[in-house]
Amino acid sequence: MSRALHLVQAVREALDLKLADDERVVLLGEDIGVNGSVFRATDGLIAKYGEHRVIDTPLAESGIIGTAIGLALGGLIPVVEIQFLAFIFPGLEQLFSHAARMRHRTRGQFGVPMVIRAPYGAGIRGPELHSESVEALFAHTPGLKVVVPGDPHDAKGLLISAIEDPDPVVFLEPTRIYRAFREAVPEGLYRVPIGKAKVVREGEDLSVITWGAMVRTALRAAQRMEQERGWRCEVVDLRTLHPVDRDAILASVQKTGRALVVHEAHRTAGLGAEIVSLINEEALLYLQAPIRRIAGYDVPVPMFAVEDDYLPTEERICRGIEETMQF
Amino acid sequence: MLTEHGRAQLQTQMKAHSPRLYEELQVLRSDGEVTGPIDDIPPERMREMYRWMVLMRGFDKKCVTWQRQGRIGTYAPFEGQEAAQVGSALALSNSDWMFPTYRDHAAAMVHGQTMANVLLYWMGRMEGCVSPPGVRVLPPCVPIATHLLHAVGLAFAMTLRGERAVAIAYFGDGATSEGDFHEALNFAGVFRLPVIFLCQNNGYAISVPFSRQSASRTIAQRAVAYDIPGVRVDGNDVFAVHRAVTQARERAVAGLGPTLIEAVTFRYGAHTTADDPTRYRDQRRLSEEWRTQRDPIARLRLYLERRDLWSAREEEAWQAEAAALVEEAMQEAMAAGAADPLAMFQHVYADEPWHLAKQRREMLESRGGASA
Ligand SMILES: Cc1ncc(C[n+]2csc(CCOP(=O)(O)OP(=O)(O)O)c2C)c(N)n1
Numbered sequence: 001m002s003r004a005l006h007l008v009q010a011v012r013e014a015l016d017l018k019l020a021d022d023e024r025v026v027l028l029g030e031d032i033g034v035n036g037s038v039f040r041a042t043d044g045l046i047a048k049y050g051e052h053r054v055i056d057t058p059l060a061e062s063g064i065i066g067t068a069i070g071l072a073l074g075g076l077i078p079v080v081e082i083q084f085l086a087f088i089f090p091g092l093e094q095l096f097s098h099a100a101r102m103r104h105r106t107r108g109q110f111g112v113p114m115v116i117r118a119p120y121g122a123g124i125r126g127p128e129l130h131s132e133s134v135e136a137l138f139a140h141t142p143g144l145k146v147v148v149p150g151d152p153h154d155a156k157g158l159l160i161s162a163i164e165d166p167d168p169v170v171f172l173e174p175t176r177i178y179r180a181f182r183e184a185v186p187e188g189l190y191r192v193p194i195g196k197a198k199v200v201r202e203g204e205d206l207s208v209i210t211w212g213a214m215v216r217t218a219l220r221a222a223q224r225m226e227q228e229r230g231w232r233c234e235v236v237d238l239r240t241l242h243p244v245d246r247d248a249i250l251a252s253v254q255k256t257g258r259a260l261v262v263h264e265a266h267r268t269a270g271l272g273a274e275i276v277s278l279i280n281e282e283a284l285l286y287l288q289a290p291i292r293r294i295a296g297y298d299v300p301v302p303m304f305a306v307e308d309d310y311l312p313t314e315e316r317i318c319r320g321i322e323e324t325m326q327f
Numbered sequence: 328m329l330t331e332h333g334r335a336q337l338q339t340q341m342k343a344h345s346p347r348l349y350e351e352l353q354v355l356r357s358d359g360e361v362t363g364p365i366d367d368i369p370p371e372r373m374r375e376m377y378r379w380m381v382l383m384r385g386f387d388k389k390c391v392t393w394q395r396q397g398r399i400g401t402y403a404p405f406e407g408q409e410a411a412q413v414g415s416a417l418a419l420s421n422s423d424w425m426f427p428t429y430r431d432h433a434a435a436m437v438h439g440q441t442m443a444n445v446l447l448y449w450m451g452r453m454e455g456c457v458s459p460p461g462v463r464v465l466p467p468c469v470p471i472a473t474h475l476l477h478a479v480g481l482a483f484a485m486t487l488r489g490e491r492a493v494a495i496a497y498f499g500d501g502a503t504s505e506g507d508f509h510e511a512l513n514f515a516g517v518f519r520l521p522v523i524f525l526c527q528n529n530g531y532a533i534s535v536p537f538s539r540q541s542a543s544r545t546i547a548q549r550a551v552a553y554d555i556p557g558v559r560v561d562g563n564d565v566f567a568v569h570r571a572v573t574q575a576r577e578r579a580v581a582g583l584g585p586t587l588i589e590a591v592t593f594r595y596g597a598h599t600t601a602d603d604p605t606r607y608r609d610q611r612r613l614s615e616e617w618r619t620q621r622d623p624i625a626r627l628r629l630y631l632e633r634r635d636l637w638s639a640r641e642e643e644a645w646q647a648e649a650a651a652l653v654e655e656a657m658q659e660a661m662a663a664g665a666a667d668p669l670a671m672f673q674h675v676y677a678d679e680p681w682h683l684a685k686q687r688r689e690m691l692e693s694r695g696g697a698s699a
Pocket residue numbers: 030059061083087090430469470471498499500501502503529531532533598
């Protein structure tokens with residue numbers, strides 16, 4: 001059986017099922033208790049599981065992540081919510097210097113199974129510093145896995161996989177699609193594997209590689225290009241940003257011979273550069289055109305009056321497709 | 328809030344220690360009677376306090392309405408906290424530096440930020456972060472507690488350069504849980520810096536009550552650990568707040584170092600317009616209790632009217648004038664015209680690097696403009 005759920009409801013359901021399924025799972029965060037988190041991702045969970053499993057913490061991200069490391073070392077599986085991604089910065093020392101390195105330093109003796117969930121991205125008219133996309137920071141840190149669901153079905157299955165993963169997983173939830181659309185989500189526990197991309201639209205002419213809220217925008221651009229130009233673009237939702245699904249990327253590019261990477265994070269040193277390098281290193285001779293990147297500009301994410309101008313638009317993606325096709 | 332019994336118990340327990348760390352100092356009672364020294368505040372200053380608080384409340388209420396109408400974005404209201412913000416800001420000198428949060432626009436406006444800029448900020452425009460020339464107000468700080476260290480650094484700079492002024496940082500009770508809060512108090516204590524740490528303890532950090540923020544009973548008592556003065560005042564008593572800040576300022580400019588002030592208050596409304604307080608507290612009862620029993624504006628009006636320092640006629644005139652000032656500010660903010668997307672490329676650095684010039688041209692071309 002499945003029902004139509006929003007992405008944020010799918011997240012909540014994954015948390016609910018894992019709390020029920022595994023008593024080692026505990027949630028920690030700011031305003032996740034009676035308030036049910038600011039986006040309602042933990043709505044009703046404290047009533048169901050009690051305040052020892054759904055823990056409202058003091059306002060301290062270093063405190064939360066550092067404590068979660070200790071909880072994990074003590075045999076629990078902490079699932080942390082950072083209220084908005086930009087507020088994780090006080091906790092980065094704990095995440096980068098400890099959570100990410102514990103397994104390596106102890107030669108496998110201690111692992112830190114934990115999940116850090118954070119709403120992220122622009123497009124919801126949030127206040128200043130509520131719209132950043134800094135996923136590259138985490139992908140750049142050995143020892144962390146980075147996951148971004150692009151639809152409700154994957155959100156639930158990927159979050160369950162993340163909670164069951166033996167290593168720390170940064171799980172980024174695109175706020176713009178939290179409630180943008182509903183999709184059939186199966187009841188019960190199911191897993192979407194970490195490290196596997198998904199082809200959300202098949203095509204032969206060009207591969208659009210993207211993730212998160214940009215998947216929808218890329219799909220619209222691909223449809224338009226087919227209508228207007230007759231080009232059939234494949235759209236690949238990466239779903240896991242680190243480690244990326246090398247095979248899926250290469251298979252798509254080897255088929256199409258052209259690629260465009262789309263992300264809303266800043267262009268410079270964004271993950272687009274990494275993906276372009278991967279393709280260059282492993283599939284250069286298949287390419288018929290240089291790979292372009294359509295990304296957020298290299299400016300602080302603007303406040304909401306002009307945030308739509310910052311974000312890659314359908315228009316900009318179409319232009320990127322045209323330039324690549326007509327190279 | 329402590330019960331009467333709890334309060335009395337604490338008072339006896341803690342007297343030997345330092346009562347100010349646990350008791351709320353009060354000068355102006357809720358019934359408008361004065362119970363402490365007020366000789367430091369001339370009558371004209373009291374009237375000024377009142378006018379500011381009324382103006383700020385009018386502004387705040389209007390912003391909540393404008394948010395509902397879609398004229399501004401998500402907004403953080405401060406209704407209920409006017410005395411803490413106005414009373415503290417009026418105790419400053421123009422040479423003092425202010426570091427506010429997203430909820431301290433009343434303090435910022437008293438210190439010289441314009442109402443129009445505050446509105447631009449909440450309309451989602453970075454221009455709202457600019458303060459008028461000579462006004463020493465930094466942009467509202469969004470990441471909790473981080474700006475306390477900036478105030479410390481600014482105070483350090485003034486000390487090193489021989490300037491006699493203070494830096495004041497505003498923050499909430501939730502902020503006291505962040506590491507930066509402790510680092511700031513410690514630095515300021517070690518270097519004896521002229522900083523005023525002004526905490527508005529409104530009892531909640533979004534949904535989390537102070538009892539979950541900390542096992543310490545008060546915020547003022549944290550000062551003991553750093554051996555700096557700590558004071559807990561009734562934050563809805565504008566005289567008490569003003570006095571505490573005046574004294575902290577005197578000590579600071581005399582080279583005696585920082586002070587931690589805890590102003591106990593309550594936000595009547597939601598955390599922001601995106602928040603629903605009925606989810607986490609008995610919102611109707613609590614806000615009604617604070618409004619009717621501890622309101623900062625009502626008690627000052629009672630006091631002023633009893634001494635013929637304010638009249639019903641003046642009230643009516645000022646309410647009308649305040650409403651007009653708020654409307655004018657909105658007109659001024661709207662006169663800024665539509666936001667220019669190309670402005671996002673400006674001021675990223677002092678000089679524009681090649682890649683930003685290129686991206687700016689791309690945006691310009693895609694908008695059908697000529698390449699610049
Ligand atoms: C570092 C950081 N973490 C989390 C947030 C999200 N957030 C915004 S306001 C707030 C509560 C702040 O409470 P408090 O310090 O008591 O101030 P108040 O809002 O009550 O004035 C939270 C958790 C943030 N802005 N910055």
